[in-house]
Amino acid sequence: MWFSDLDRDEKISQLQHIKQLAKTQQWPRIERWATSILFQVLHTNGFHLSAILEIQDIIDHAPHVQQMETMYDYPLIGIYMDMARALYWLGDAAGAFEYCQKYTNYIAQDLQVREEGLTCQITTALKQKKYAEALSLLQELATLANSTKRPQSRITVLLQTALVYREQKNFELADQYARQALQLLEATPAPLPGQYYTAYLSLTAAQVGLQNPQLAQMYFAKMQQARNETLQGLRFDMDALLGQARIAWLNQDFTTAQQHYEALIELYQTQRSQSFSSAHLAQIQQQLDTRQLAYLQVEAKLHQTQSEKMTLIAIFSTLFAMVVSIFLWRLVKQKKQLDNFARIDSLTSVNNRWHALELIHKRLKAMNREDDRVCVALLDIDNFKQFNDSFGHQTGDAVLALFAKLCKYQFRQDDVFGRYGGEEFVLLLNQSSLDLAQTKIDELRTIIAGQDLREHKAEGTLRFSCGLVEITQKSEVSQVLAHCDHLLYLAKRQGRNQTVTGYFGQLI
Ligand SMILES: Nc1nc2c(ncn2[C@@H]2O[C@H](COP(=O)(O)OP(=O)(O)OP(=O)(O)O)[C@@H](O)[C@H]2O)c(=O)[nH]1
Structure with missing residues (x-):
């Protein structure tokens, strides 16, 4: 509820x-x-x-x-x-x-x-x-x-x-x-x-x-x-x-x-x-x-x-x-x-989990037109633990905040982006097909990998894995996220730094 x-x-x-x-x-x-x-x-x-x-x-x-x-x-x-x-x-x-x-x-x-x-x-x-x-x-x-x-x-x-x-x-x-x-x-x-x-x-x-x-x-x-x-x-x-x-x-x-x-x-x-x-x-x-x-x-x-x-x-x-x-x-x-x-995550200044999920829930509940489509994704930073282990928790925080900021700038006003927990983020791309969403996430991947982390007292390349689904009908956010989570798991298992996609409602 x-x-x-x-x-x-x-x-x-x-x-x-x-x-x-x-x-x-x-x-x-x-x-x-x-x-x-x-x-x-x-x-x-x-x-x-x-x-x-x-x-x-x-x-x-x-x-x-x-x-x-x-x-x-x-x-x-x-x-x-x-x-x-x-x-x-x-x-x-x-x-x-x-x-x-x-x-x-x-x-x-x-x-x-x-x-x-x-x-x-x-x-x-x-x-x-x-x-x-x-x-x-x-x-x-x-x-x-x-x-x-x-x-x-x-x-x-x-x-x-x-x-x-x-x-x-x-x-x-x-x-x-x-x-x-x-x-x-x-x-x-x-x-x-x-x-x-x-x-x-x-x-x-x-x-x-x-x-x-x-x-x-x-x-x-x-x-x-x-x-x-x-x-x-x-x-x-x-x-x-x-x-x-x-x-x-x-x-x-x-x-x-x-x-x-x-x-x-x-x-x-x-x-x-x-x-x-x-x-x-x-x-x-x-x-x-x-x-x-x-x-x-x-x-x-x-x-x-x-x-x-x-x-x-x-x-x-x-x-x-x-x-x-x-x-x-x-x-x-x-x-x-x-x-x-109540709505903003204090570390990253993006929507917190509850607010992001509430917005996504509302959008998925409002799906009604034939041509209505959205994409939902879970993004998880790869090997994030290493940032913490090598450069300290504070630097880890700064990297997380940087990641969130770059993502936020990449998406439109009527998209939803929020921190799902830890180094994992949730995204809804409004009126977007799977192809379009894939392209946007690829662009984001390039921007994020190109960041010079030395400014943030860290080294290495920032990468992430992603589970992405397209939705065309009224759906339950928990089921959609379970699907994204499964695809994210596949992306990690297949070597990270990639997006695995699917259509919601089709067999996983
Ligand atoms: N600095 C910082 N670290 C966090 C925060 N939330 C979660 N973490 C760390 O994120 C790390 C997540 O580690 P894992 O779940 O092993 O994942 P990973 O190292 O990113 O590896 P993969 O997801 O498998 O690519 C842990 O070390 C957590 O302590 C936070 O708010 N700040």
């Missing part, structure tokens, strides 16, 4: 299991890694309080970092932003603001971090209706954007300005600023994730405020188109339902509006009840501090009254005002770095 195939609850329980195991074995990095992914799954699915409890477990021994770029862990600064996001969604904007502030000031010299922190502070100040504070923070953000001169920063400023005006119900100005953001976005080759979505969300909300259903509908459609695979989860579903409800209301289609509101209330209640119940009750009782207890009391009260429905509708108007800014941090930074941590 593959992690990506698991359903939500199974994912959560597997991750909790890994976390627990890592804790008992005293593997702190793995424990933090599992916690970080666990946070993400819990938070995306609306289990905010559970998410907080998970990170509280590790907050005391979370490492400090001085530079975001060197972050390969789940450090305190990442935890600050995650706490802010979860508290915000629990409705504790004041608590969220505190964590945004800690984030802003954590690495003073990193302007991008400051920018993200300020964005977070503005959003949480607005939620508390502290408009003067939000405006002064906006000023600070604008000054920062002028100094960095990054168009993405300028876009963030425009989007935050639109948000400030929208919250103050000045829809004309909100519309103007969101339009400017959109213009700049269209001229920017690499906008931040979520910026298009936020711009269209702002424009939709502004047009709803200006009572203009046609334009609102048009922007709403674009906002939905801008939702890519990273903008998924309850909060975005709620944005969509609220947008539809508001537009239907403007069109005086009250029945549809009511249906959307009801669906929204259901979703909202699910997420509120999930945020404090679920499988965590026992844990919650042990770990609650007074602040969390206060949440529970508020939640319980909310659930009691029927008149709650009206309250909820009122709450939604602020929910809709939410921007993705808080979300950006993980997307831009932590997602990249933590994913790397």
Whole structure:
């Protein structure tokens, strides 16, 4: 079973299991890694309080970092932003603001971090209706954007300005600023994730405020188109339902509006009840501090009254005002770095075994067209032990890293290459026949054999053996690899430095 195939609850329980195991074995990095992914799954699915409890477990021994770029862990600064996001969604904007502030000031010299922190502070100040504070923070953000001169920063400023005006119900100005953001976005080759979505969300909300259903509908459609695979989860579903409800209301289609509101209330209640119940009750009782207890009391009260429905509708108007800014941090930074941590082999900087196999598994599962074909190979460095024995383990490491680097450059973006273990590597060549794959591997063989190893404090010629198969139908990765392994064994037995090929599905 593959992690990506698991359903939500199974994912959560597997991750909790890994976390627990890592804790008992005293593997702190793995424990933090599992916690970080666990946070993400819990938070995306609306289990905010559970998410907080998970990170509280590790907050005391979370490492400090001085530079975001060197972050390969789940450090305190990442935890600050995650706490802010979860508290915000629990409705504790004041608590969220505190964590945004800690984030802003954590690495003073990193302007991008400051920018993200300020964005977070503005959003949480607005939620508390502290408009003067939000405006002064906006000023600070604008000054920062002028100094960095990054168009993405300028876009963030425009989007935050639109948000400030929208919250103050000045829809004309909100519309103007969101339009400017959109213009700049269209001229920017690499906008931040979520910026298009936020711009269209702002424009939709502004047009709803200006009572203009046609334009609102048009922007709403674009906002939905801008939702890519990273903008998924309850909060975005709620944005969509609220947008539809508001537009239907403007069109005086009250029945549809009511249906959307009801669906929204259901979703909202699910997420509120999930945020404090679920499988965590026992844990919650042990770990609650007074602040969390206060949440529970508020939640319980909310659930009691029927008149709650009206309250909820009122709450939604602020929910809709939410921007993705808080979300950006993980997307831009932590997602990249933590994913790397989980996916990249630290010695060779190529995909690790699990990630490579997961990618290959997905590709093999997706084989469906008649002419679809891929090749999978196992590559094993020949007589690698000699490098270690003659020049030491460190030199062996350097040779391994060199081998991986040369392979990585040789293959295309949509191919998959990863370290299978030790001095063995796994490869998938996308849309490739056996002949083409053979040619590529021969070219690689020439390049690798031509390397001067003296630069790496070693001597000799780097060679490898390879077992290569072509696949034309949906297949199980384990069976494909067993076939490759057998061919690799033949290549070694026949004298090494060669590729032995086969067609998957034919008798070995
Ligand atoms: N330096 C270093 N060596 C490693 C690493 N992983 C595995 N090895 C070494 O790779 C060597 C593999 O040896 P063998 O399995 O005998 O294979 P080989 O010497 O490559 O011989 P053939 O595969 O038969 O051509 C062992 O000495 C391992 O210690 C690593 O991460 N770093």
